[in-house]
Amino acid sequence: MSLPHAILTALLEKPSSGLELTRRFDKSIGYFWSATHQQIYRELGRLERAGHIRALPCEVPTRGQKKEYEVLPAGRAELTAWVSGAEDPRPVRDPLLLRLRAAAMVGAGGPEGLGAELRRHLELHRAQLAEYARIEERDFPPGRDTGEDRLRHLVLRGGIGLEESWERWLTEALAVVEALEDGTADGAGSGSGG
Amino acid sequence: MSLPHAILTALLEKPSSGLELTRRFDKSIGYFWSATHQQIYRELGRLERAGHIRALPCEVPTRGQKKEYEVLPAGRAELTAWVSGAEDPRPVRDPLLLRLRAAAMVGAGGPEGLGAELRRHLELHRAQLAEYARIEERDFPPGRDTGEDRLRHLVLRGGIGLEESWERWLTEALAVVEALEDGTADGAGSGSGG
């Protein structure tokens, strides 16, 4: 149940309308907890009914009209409680690792598609890493971290660590898969030329 | 849509009943795609209706009776297609990173609970890492990887890489958070003694 807390955090950082939140969930806080606009609107409704946030007063009817939300004391209390509590890490659930394991069963060295897919993922993770580097340079220049900045920087460092881990692993994986595709490990000997 | 493919892979590795699959999803393949027994039974039903797997013949009525499944050619074809296709990596969605970001908003240096929670997570990730090391030593002794073994080893290396990344980051995070709790960055000055 992290989405409502992600929204409370985002609204504390800056009161926003639903669409503004959606935009911010496409970057920034969304790098660590993604959400679509439908999830966000539904959750805004729940949070408002629960008395955790309120829409800034506005007389006109609501449809198609911009609606700004801010966090109420109850919402801040809820967020504080969540931060102080305990919550186990989620088990890993990664489709790419799973697909590699499937590839081991249905024909290891076979399709060059696998190598291409790994290269594609490597590019994507490198792009994300570049984005993080840009943000780190912009928001956390050396020697200026203070208080809560230090925590936000830490969060970013976490994202960077994960992306670097993928970059290392994909590089290693590409080497292995290319060796398999090239050498045709099981001796089936499809031509290496084409 | 990875769960059916995870099940197909597991059944190719070894035909199993629902409960046996459930056990295997608590380790092994489940380290990369976890699932509960209800998800598994539901998905087994769907896969059977789709003609991707079949229950080994057995005359007695089904309730409470062990039921072994095996993959049919259509199922293997489906799995091969999935392996060959493209699928973007999932965006990161991590509650701990999110909570740290929330902590930056609702009171950074405050509760010592945060440090304790980070230590707890560090322990959990170290335990998982130890488990992976055990498996690597048992299943992939140096110099014996061949063909599909090399791919399965790669999957394990991926899990190890991620856990190591968490271990590094949590160590760094603990240092920062303990400095904040100790120095009480915002000057609120709760006693450092306890």
Add this chain to the structure above:
DNA sequence: GGAGACATGTAAACTGTTACATGATTAG
């Protein structure tokens, strides 16, 4: 006043989680 972007919202399908129900087998 029509096109397109902005903004909020509803509906349905799918996935994941928790609780419980039922039948079979085995040990005492």
Add this chain to the structure above:
DNA sequence: CTAATCATGTAACAGTTTACATGTCTCC
């Protein structure tokens, strides 16, 4: 024959995703 365990399954709900519907504002 009772209790415990193994095994399969149903039901209900919460969370996620995708597609679509509706209303407003701006520019031409």
